[in-house]
Amino acid sequence: MGMWFAGGTDETEKLDRQATGKVLRRTLARIRPYRAQAMRACALLVLFAMTSLAGPLLVRRAIDQGLTVGDRNVLNQSIVAYVAVAVLAYGSYRLAIATLARVGESFLRDLRTGVFGRMLQQSMPFYDRENTGVLVSRMTSDIDSLQVLVQLGLLMFVTATLLLVASVVTLIVLDPLLLVLCMMTMPFVALASIKFHRESNRAYLAVRERIGTTLSSLQEGISGVRVVQAFAREDIQIDRFAETNKGLYQTHMRSVKIGAFYLPVVELAGALSTALAVGLGGWMVRDGRMTLGTVAAFILILQTMFGPMQQLSQLFNMIQSAGASLHKLYGLLDEPLTIDSAPDAKDLPASGHVDIDNVSFEYIPGEQVLSGVSLTIDEGERIAFVGPTGAGKSTVAKLVARFYDPVDGAIRIGGVDLRDVRTDSLRRHIVVVPQEGFLFAGTVADNIRLAKPDATDADIRTALDRIGVLDLFERLPQGLDTEVQERGSRLSAGEKQLVSLARAALVDPKVLILDEATSSVDPGTEAIVEVAMESLMEGRTVIAIAHRLSTAERCDRVGVVVDGRLVELGPHDELVAADGHYTELFAAWTRGLAA
């Protein structure tokens, strides 16, 4: 069969019985909306499996009641019946495929939107904890492996199972004794299948690991080629890669040997059962205990029985890995939300009054990042947090934005504790403008609208105009409808920041949290960014995480965070004169500028 069978499961990913049961129940529950279609698909497949066996039975009837006794009518009846069965088989199979696909694809769509929706509900601690690559792969490779199953595997699995069952039942009805005798080889095939399944799984894992090493070695060889050439080490690298590549080859060959032992067993078992049907069946016919037609039907059914058996052992891997994928996806769906709306939560009041009350915080339990920070920010006040890397200055801002909840103490906006606020109302009045202007695929307008999905084009223009950059964006090739391309490669770093500022302007929040960019942008745009920033801050409460002291200089007050404590707080000039941390920071900074 095709190469797409090369799937397999991770030994460690295998589910125990309990987990399997849970996955099954969960899956059935999720299929419930499509239950009627699912049942119809199954019924159609049962019908199809039955039609597949009608052929040999009609041949039997034609031989026994037509050919051997010379009855032309029976023969003709059998032929007509055969044609009818073929038509029925076509119709039922065709409908079954279409129906099954509809159920499967709807299930996948629901799973995709469900899992992704749940991910989006999660707050920052979740994203800090989970590896982003893993999250992406849950939504892509894990669901894609289910897709392959839905498109092909499931159909083949169900059909093969039904065919096998139907064949055995038919043969039992025809002659149980002959069936038992013909199936004498069966235990060997079963044993071989189990062994093959286990071994090939192991081999597959080994191959997969080797492919991983080879690919990473290949990638390293290509991306490090300049260093390799700079030190004239090409030969060493080539030898080293050849070694890795050889390892891959050897692992492949070990896996090939397993298949080379298994396939002949099945092939031989097929031939043996045919031989036994001819020999023993013939002997029974001669004995008068069986008709020639029955032997013929036996032989014909046996020809089609070994195919499904072989398929099943291969499909089993696929089903198992699908189970493992589902288990992981359901795990994500069940992941509790760390930041959630309380049952009696209310909307965030439209206020710019921020009260940080004796707040402590730790990202990792036991490693305190903030301790006992207290500070009140008045409506319309601008405050900058400064301090060494890792001291916690951005953590303060993140708590105000409710990316995290404080471990101790409280943050109140307009007098309301953030934990009593409905999470979906937060961003109407508090907006975080991150360091780099991150763009999503789509147009400039789409990117700005991100912050307020129901904004009209006019709203967007107004927002851009408010920060004085409408002209700049209208000058783009397609104006606001210019595609920004993947990850915004067409806009400059400064323009991306402007998009980010425009998003904030569109929301028109009471509290603005600015995470200042560390890297500077092109000098031309830099000036525009500064002007836009200034007009955006106008009339709002601003909390700036400042990396440049020139920014701090422009704020009403400066808070110096050192080792998780707010050690100094006051206007820039006062702090410079106070001969404390800030004085030192400022001196170092001005020295840096002058050097």
Next chain:
Amino acid sequence: MSDRPLELIALGSVARRENENLTTAALTADEREATRAGWKLLWTSIKEERRFIMYGQIVSVGWSIGRIAIPVLVQQGIDRGIEKDGSLVVWTLLIVAAGVLSSLCLGLRRYVAFRNGRVIESRLRDRVFAHIQRLHFSFHDANATGDLMSRANTDLQNFQDVITMIPLTTGQFVLVAGAVIVMFLTHPVLALLALATLPLVNVLGRRFAQKLHPSIMGVQRESAQLATVVEETIAGVRVVKGFGAEGVRAEALRIEAEDLRHESLTASLVRSRYLPAMEIAPNLGLIAVLAYGGHLVLEGDLTVGTLISFNIYVMLLIQPLRSMGMTVANAQRAAAAGVRISQLLAVEPRIASPERPLTLPTENPLGQVEFSSVAFAYPGHEDEPVLHDLTLTIQAGESVALVGATGSGKTTLASLLPRFYDVDAGSIELDGIDVRQLDPQALRRAVSIVFEETFLFQATVFENIAFGDPDASEDQVRRAARLSGAEDFIEQLPSGYQTLVGERGLSLSGGQRQRLAIARAILADPRVLILDDATSAVDPTKEHEIRDALSEAMQSRTTIVIAHRPATIALADRVVLIDHGRVVAQGTHTELLASNQRYREVLAAEVKDANATGGDR
């Protein structure tokens, strides 16, 4: 270009300047020529494994013979054994014998087929990797890692698939041909009726693949779009959370999921039309056999055994006919893969050793560098020359800082000395010898470079330093680490020198990585050291450590520093200001600061860049 030295042209270095990028080259190259190259690669690969390919063919034929024999033996068993009271045992045993032959050959075929595929794949992958390692810098500038990866991986796998399919295809072909011959010899008319519908399976198979292809592409396209939404959202989760855009992104995904479902259902519709037809078509043959054959039996013109054997033959032929439809498509895919691989192999390494390379003088003073009237433009950007008529002499043992604005050409100038690129005009001499007359390997052992971005291999710290000189003793490696100021932090790493670094290893800070790179270069003990100082801000408290490391590394050898920070500039004996690809001023840092306005401007810009301190959590 007219004044390019003749020997360069002789070296073939002017080949295909604008077609550096493989993907664009593929578009412009003569397609038929390329296809021929792909098939040729396939053919030579097969020829190299002639013997085992032969074995594969032999066992395939054996398998087919066993399979073809069984229906004949069944027929004989029924007609002679059952109906005529002949010996049942003989026919039973003969069927067993045929089964043994076919299954033995099947096992061998599987082994040989995959062995051939993997041997050829493995050998080609070695070749491709070695080739990539030897290709010049400008080639790598023009080709993305991902593209090269896919040639050395996906394309090779497609190629391997087809090699593996060879014995299988042969077996199926022989099986079909043999069965058809046996059937026609037995009863031509019945054979014709039985087989009439079978080509339909093949035709349907091919049509199916054709019809399915656009939908499969559609599904892949939609999957990719969905993946983009997921990747973007997760990468930009801070933005999503910061602006409360969860709903917008969920909606974006919902649309993609709906599109994907729609495309997948389109594909399923194609499947639902063709799969049942392919499944049922052989039944028409079976019906015909029963109808015509049954009447023949009634007339006494055919035995029941033959009727049954025809039934078995029809069943036997379904699978081969179905997959033979795919063989052509597979072969085409392999040829396409072959084209892409052979394209890569056809690129000539542009920086090659001359036939009779000169050797560098070994007596002191060592490390004198002379750039004379150097002009250079990057391949593909000939209209934007980077260096013009640049002349600069660096004395043995001298340290020179190259200073200039971004894009002034200072990094380019430094990368011409180790011949990462060849000059378009003028020449570069190391200790009096034109670098193009040296073996590049020897040249690069004499000139070491510390790149702006440090590349660390997926290996231990020790191995990463020892990369500079694989023969170095442990003491020498430790000494290099000490001189570069890396020793202190290395000893604090979890496993010291044995700590795994690189992409999946422990992540080191920019400054730490840079010190490892310096250690690597010190260990190589070159006569000329080129340091491309990182522009990205280094933690100010660590700056002096790097400065100490640099000054240690600069001891007793010619050093060219591409400097951004006043602190690094101060280490050099002489400062050379480069602007728009020319040397515009030279002197000490203090002299230039006092006398040159442009120098002050360039420095001011650099300082501004460097002064934004690192991020925060």
